[in-house]
Amino acid sequence: MKAAVGDHLILLGPDDHTPDRAGEIVEIPDPLGAPPYYVRWEDxxxxxxxxxGPDxxxxHHV
Structure with a gap:
C-alpha cells in the first residue's frame, strides 16, 4: 500500500452489523508513502x- 497525505483510509467492518470506518491520512513518516500512517478519523x-491490515x-485524493 502506498498513500499520500490527503488520501482516505477506509477500514471495512468485520461483519454487516459493524460500520466501516474512514479517515483522512494527515501524515506519513515514510517518504515513499509506505505504512504506518497518521489518520484523523471522521467519526x-x-x-x-x-x-x-487486509481489511x-x-x-486516493484527486
Missing part, C-alpha cells in the same frame, strides 16, 4: 497512528 476527529482500503 471521532482523533488522530492515531495505524498500520493498515483496509485506500481512496
Amino acid at each position: 471521532t476527529g482523533r488522530r492515531t497512528l495505524i498500520y493498515p 483496509a482500503r485506500l481512496a
